[in-house]
Amino acid sequence: MYRYDSYDQAIVDARVEEFRDQTQRRLSGALTEDQFKPLRLMNGLYLQLHAYMLRVAIPYGTLSAKQMRKLGEIAGKYDKGYGHFTTRQNLQYNWIKLADAPDILAELATVEMHAIQTSGNCIRNISSDQYAGVSADEVADPRPWAELLRQWSSFHPEFTYLPRKFKIAVIASDDDRAAMRLHDIGLKLVEPDGVVGAEVYAGGGMGRTPMVAPLIRDFVAEDEIISYLEACLRVYNRYGRRDNKYKARIKILVHEIGVEEYRRQVEEEFAHMRELGLNPPTQELARIRTFFAAPAYESGLSDEIDRSNPAFALWVDRQVAAHKVPGYAIVNISLKPIDGIPGDASAEQIALAADLAEAYSFDELRVTHAQNLVLPHVKKADLYTIWQKLVAAGLAEANLDLITDIIACPGLDYCALANARSIPLAQKIAARFADAERQADLGELKLKISGCINACGHHHAGHIGILGVDRKGVENFQLLLGGSGAEDASLGQITGPGFSEDGVVDAIEKVTDIYLAERENGERFLDTYRRIGMKPFKEAIYG
Missing domain, CATH: 3.90.480.20 (Sulfite Reductase Hemoprotein; domain 2)
Structure with a gap:
């Protein structure tokens, strides 16, 4: 696990004190909310429906027991006794008092944590595979790369004010456990001919216009990855839309100019980057790797597990x-x-x-x-x-990747952008399918719910996805089928007209019934859907 050096700590401590002064000026009235908004967002503080929300960065999803314990202490001291873990591998506190925000950031700084770049039009928290470093199928531990990217992207002067927020994921195995191709840039470590490098994907994302990222380059050498990403970001920063936030993501640029033209411009910029020699020295990645050395595993341990219970x-x-x-x-x-x-x-x-x-x-x-x-x-x-x-x-639910292992955004219970409530719907679906045998019979079935088109619940990537919309002031839910965020990435398709909260739960049950009736040879739900198509499901849902 990476540990702060003196520069890291000094930067975070200085940022806390800077924000403390900004907060005091807001509380005194010296700053208006419009003046304060960009300052608080640079420190991960959002103003939601009922209170401030603070988003804490957990780089590539890795943290120590000491850091985790501090997150719990803050939840008990400053929030309502809980925290919310997000699809960006971060943690959110939903009930923060503005006056407490600087103190929370100061406490986080004592355990090498912060909320920098968890908001705003910048490079956000770098995400990765939660099995990094321990999975037998990976080319290499991707976390040193993720850490190198974190250091490169933190306060990068050229990319602090991008056209829109920017998300990067790094994986190292054929099993994509990080939805890599649904990021603005995705890196997959590969090792052709015994040399480690990366495949680079660009232009993925969800939200209003979901897209699966195409392959931009099939190999970038390990010592050139920073320069290549610098080239990718420079082309986006130069031509990305700033006149319309709905068309400002890199996926829109790649789509509008075409993959080949984007690739051509990136290669041209990359050649310039090579001339400038901007890559960090090779010993820097080597230094970072030492922080991710394998722990002192014991040898000769038994693989037997007593399954009598x-x-x-x-x-x-x-x-x-x-x-x-x-x-x-x-x-x-x-x-x-x-x-x-x-x-x-x-x-x-x-x-x-x-x-x-x-x-x-x-x-x-x-x-x-x-x-x-x-x-x-x-x-x-x-x-x-x-x-x-x-x-x-109460943490022993055995439902990983089953229908009750639901991804859901906070929805209209918290978020000012949401159109519908995600949490009560997730609870109703889980209750409907609570029987363990029924879940096991359905097998792998990833269900994801978003309360609005911004897709924080990844509904586009759900085998079954649900999108909350507003229909003349009434919560309504669109049902999508066939999405995947894994290595077989695909986008879900809308079945048809939306449903009420209870209606969409009934519709999901009809969908699973068709799956059970039509599956062959142990197929997953997603496999059956791809084989038979939308029509049988649609007929069952709408009669």
Whole structure:
């Protein structure tokens, strides 16, 4: 895990004090809300429906037990006793008092955390695979690259005021667990001929105009990745729309000028970058890699797991993933209890996760883009003990990638941009499909809900997606089928007219019934949909 150097700490501390002064001037009336807005957004502070919301950066989703414990302490001290983990692998506090915001940032700074570049038209938090460094199928640990990109992009003077926000993801395996192709830029580490480099994808994203990013370059050498991304951003910054925020993302530029023309301009700019020699020295990536060295794994551990307890065995089958080191496992902690709010964790649950990481996972946790948590380095011999502690804390739901493992944005309960409530709908769907056997029979089925077209709930990428819209002052829900954020990335298609809250739950049940009737040879829902198409589902839904 990366640790701040003196420069990192000085920058964050100075930013806290700067914002403290800005906040005091707002509270005194010396600054109007219009004057204060760009200042607070530069520090991750939003004004939502009922209160301020603070978004805390968790770079590439990795944090220590100490950092996690601090997040729980802040939730208990300054919020209503919980935090919300997001699809950007960050954490949000939804009930912040303006006067407390500088103190929260100061507390975060004591554990090498901040809220910088979690808002605004800049390069946002770099995301990555939650199994980075522990998955057997990866080319290399992508987190050193993500950290290098974080350092390059932080306060980058040329890219501080981009046409629109900009999101980058880095993965290193054929299994895309980070929705890489639905980012403005996606990097996939590859190793042709034994040389590590990256495939570069650009122009993906969701929101009002969803697009899957095309491949821009099939290989960029490891020591040139910064220059190549600099070229990608320069072309976007030069030609991206600034007159219309709905057409300002890089996906619109790539679409309008075409992939070939965008690629040509990037290559031209890249040649110039090479002449300038802007890449960091090779020893810098080597230095960063030392922070991500493998922990001191024990050898000779048994791979046997006692499955005599049926509930424990079910949890192991669903929540535990294979680790690259014998005797170890990756534990996925569900933040999707049947009666809960997707992505929410209480201060006590956050503290427990920190304790488990400290005691059983070499002091490390991960946050997933699906709003769950991961303990990446767990001895198989410790799984039963961990499960017991999770059961006691209400965190032992065995539903990873099942229909109740719902991604949902905060929706109209919190967000001023939302048209509809996501949380009550997620709870109704989870309750309808709560039976464990029914969930297992349906198998992998990723359901995602957004309360508005901005798509914070990734509805375009759901095997089943739901979009909340406003129909003459009444909440209405569009149903989409066939999306995927994984390596088989695709965009969901709208089935037809929207539904009421109860109506869309009934429609989902009809959709799953058709799937069960039509599937062949153990197909996933997504496979069946792609084989038989929309028509049978539409006929079942609308009669």
